[in-house]
Amino acid sequence: MQRFLPSPTPEQIADLRLAAAKMTGATRRAFQAEMTVQYCAGNARQAERVFGWGRNTVALGLAERRPGIRCLGAQSTCSGRKRWEDEPPQVAQALCHLAETHAQQAPPLRTTLASTRLTATGALEALRAQGYEEAQLPSPSTMAAVLHRLGFRLRKVLKAKPQKKLKATAAIFDHLKKKTRTRRPQATSNV
8 A cells, every 4th residue: 555645735835836837848747747646646636736737737747657658749849940950961961071071189089079170151161162052051150050069169270289499409490590690691781
């Protein structure tokens, strides 16, 4: 036999309603279903009466709780604008190839992101040069977001760090300066 908690106080009810109001979607339904099982013996109508939650939402949360499957609404799965890289896949592949040619992995290899010297406007110009139409290409800000989603950071990349000045290097340059002075005489002014 399952034991249920005693009826919550008005302060607890207000806290639970506030907590549920901060959540959305499946997490909110799961929370409401859990509180319904604890305080209302799994009765959605009683949860509606005690907590003021919609009994259909609580019933859906209880139904999701049984098999462990979340219900997705058609609105959230079928609506919204598709990502640019999903719409024209051949242009996205050309962009990936272009960005990979300009990419450089960081030496410590701590991240999977690659840094690139290719800017968003540079990528757009390169794609235009490859013959893609303006209607197929996004704006520069969208192109920057696409490059970032594909795993390329838009950063300036150092080719190599300059070496520190060594005594031997300084001696070589001093020797070269002496040789160039002896070969070329200084120009005299005709005053």
